[in-house]
Amino acid sequence: MKTIIISTLALTAITFAACNNQQATHEAQHTDSSAAAHHEAASAEKPMATIKPQFTDVNPTAAASIKAVVDGYLQLENGLAADDDAAAAKAGKVMSEALAKFDASSLTPEQQKIYVANKDDLKEHAEHISKNAGNIAHQREHFAEMSEDIYDLVKAFGGGEPLYHIHCPMYDNNKGAWWLSKSAEIKNPYMGAKMPTCGVVEQLIQ
Known part of the structure; x- marks a missing residue:
């Protein structure tokens, strides 16, 4: 059988x-x-695809600010993968603060267009996650949407380090969702301990 x-x-x-x-x-x-x-x-x-960020001329100060946002996102990813809603909420606050400090004036007009298209959604999702300790399902809903926006930023500007774009096909009744991680080792932030290694690495952004 x-x-x-x-x-x-x-x-x-x-x-x-x-x-x-x-x-x-x-x-x-x-x-x-x-x-x-x-x-x-x-x-x-x-097979995993390897892609390069769109912009290679990002102002160093802006690049550092983007990395701070991405670092908050990666903390959030780790919290959700560990089924730790309190850690996820804390990371959401870190990400909100990084976004609030971001000065986009050093970006070129083309770069600003991409940043502006994603910043408000990122702020909204980070704030919701930070205020929803105790409701990890809701945090994961916002994380799934946030991951689309952070992916757009990293594709454009890079994340300060190589990042993997990973797909979970099982999340949300098999609708699926993506996330970014600094490791190719799967630690699923959507399924947690239920299915910790569910996912396929689709891209490396470096």
Whole structure:
């Protein structure tokens, strides 16, 4: 029966198979090494793309401000991956403060256009997350939307270090969501301990 189930899953879409297999692993109390093997197989089927930021002439002060925003985001990612709503709320506040201090005057008009298009949404999501300790599901909803905006910023300006763009196909009833991480090792901020390594690395931004 176990062989039949695994064979059937092999016919499904590869990223869904990886995460569904991990869920089955969790429920059946299989070993972590088995779940890791499923994930590695999924990742091998979808090669990671490497991209460069759009702008290479970002003012150093502005680049440092962007890195401060990204650092707050990465703290938030770690808090959610650990199912720690209090840490996520604290990181949301760090991110809000970094955005409030951001001086976009040193950006070129083209750069300002991208920053302005994303800053208000980032502020809103960071504030909601900071005020919702105790409601990690709501924090994750805002994190999913925030991740789209932070991705736009990092694609344009970089994040001060290489960052991985990772997809979780299982979040929000299989609608899926993305996030950024400084590590290619999957620590899923949407599923937490339920499915910690569910996800596929799709891009490296460096």
